[in-house]
Amino acid sequence: MTEIERAIQERLIFLEELRKEAEGIQARIVEVQMLKDELDRTIESLEFFEKAEGDVEALLNLGGGVFAYVDVKNSKKMLVDVGAGVVVEKEVKEAIETLRNKKQNVEDTEKKLRELLTQIAGQMEKLQREISELAKSAGKE
Numbered sequence: 001m002t003e004i005e006r007a008i009q010e011r012l013i014f015l016e017e018l019r020k021e022a023e024g025i026q027a028r029i030v031e032v033q034m035l036k037d038e039l040d041r042t043i044e045s046l047e048f049f050e051k052a053e054g055d056v057e058a059l060l061n062l063g064g065g066v067f068a069y070v071d072v073k074n075s076k077k078m079l080v081d082v083g084a085g086v087v088v089e090k091e092v093k094e095a096i097e098t099l100r101n102k103k104q105n106v107e108d109t110e111k112k113l114r115e116l117l118t119q120i121a122g123q124m125e126k127l128q129r130e131i132s133e134l135a136k137s138a139g140k141e
Contacts, residue, residue, distance in 0.1 A: 002138070004137060004138040005138065008131055008134045008135060008138070011127050011130055011131050011134070012131065014127060015124060015127045015128065015131070018120050018123055018127070019124065021120060022117060022120045022121065022124070025116055025117045025120070028113055029110060029113050029114065029117070032106055032109055032110045032113065036106050036107065036110070039099050039102055039103045039106065040103070043096055043099050043100065043103070046078065046092055047096065049072070049075045049076070049078070049092050050076075050092045050093060054075075055071050055072060055073055055075070056072040056075045057069060057070070057071055057072075058070055058071075058072055077089055077091060077092070078091075078092055078095040080094075080095045080098050080099075
C-alpha cells in the first residue's frame with residue numbers, strides 16, 4: 001500500500017467516524033425537539049388550568065391508548081418534577097414558569113447540538129476534498 005493510499009484510507013475511516021457521530025447528534029436533536037413539543041403541550045394545559053374556575057373535568061392518560069375521566073379538585077396547585085426525582089408542589093403560575101425555564105434550557109441544548117453538527121459537516125467536507133485531491137494525485141503516479 002502506497003503512502004497516498006494509506007492517507008486516503010485513514011481519511012475514509014475518520015470520515016466514517018464523523019458520519020456516525022453526525023447521525024447520533026441528529027438523533028439527539030430529534031429527541032430534544034420532541035421534548036420541546038411535550039413541554040409546549042404541558043405549558044398549554046397548565047395555562048388552561050390557570051384560567052379554570054373550580055373543579056375541572058379532565059382525561060387522564062393511563063397508557064396504551066386508554067384514558068380515564070377524572071375530576072381535578074385542586075386545579076391551582078400542581079406537582080412538578082424539578083429534577084433528580086424531586087417533586088415539588090407549586091402554584092400553576094410557578095409550574096408554568098418552571099417549564100418555560102426547562103424549555104429554554106432544551107432550546108439552548110438544541111442550538112449547541114446544531115452548531116456541533118455544522119462543525120462536523122464542515123470537517124466532513126474538508127476530508128472529502130482532501131480525499132479527492134489525494135485520489136487525483138494517486139492517479140497521476
